[in-house]
Amino acid sequence: GAVVSQHPSRVICKSGTSVKIECRSLDFQATTMFWYRQFPKKSLMLMATSNEGSKATYEQGVEKDKFLINHASLTLSTLTVTSAHPEDSSFYICSAREGREPYEQYFGPGTRLTVT
């Protein structure tokens, strides 16, 4: 149980375009979902936390207008990278957790974004 899917797994886009990444909890209801990015050989960096039906909480330094997050249901959250630039190229990972202890985060497989 506790499977999280992420789509697409890899995407290449041109500079200036927008890319949407989906994160789904397949067999549980995720009251909270998290979006991370990770540069090569670096640690996970939390970008934002989203609760179903409310606005996402962004970490300091993360532009909310550039990284649009929508958590429309208890099983789906989306991250849209708007007007992507080469420096946005990274590994984006979502995680989801239920609203009960131990509040373990279940991770999606990640999305490799390359902006050319």
Added chain:
Amino acid sequence: GQNIDQPTEMTATEGAIVQINCTYQTSGFNGLFWYQQHAGEAPTFLSYNVLDGLEEKGRFSSFLSRSKGYSYLLLKELQMKDSASYLCAATDSNYQLIWGAGTKLIIKP
């Protein structure tokens, strides 16, 4: 402030035992997670400790001392596939995960 410390890199030999330490300072504490992450992949759950003591799960064991703000992950009978990064993460009073930078474990034949 909130902080997690763990070694950046460790090297061990196939078949041996290795212990990866983690110290934490958080605003409140509700438990400690260990995750494994292979290069290019997302983290996968290894263990969760909320009470003091040792939790054993096959070749992997995790220890917690709440009074010392200290945990370790013990890997026995190391295999080449155990080469990965091991992430320590503590949950604060709001159950938010505070992540360490990860320990890259290199296994040599």
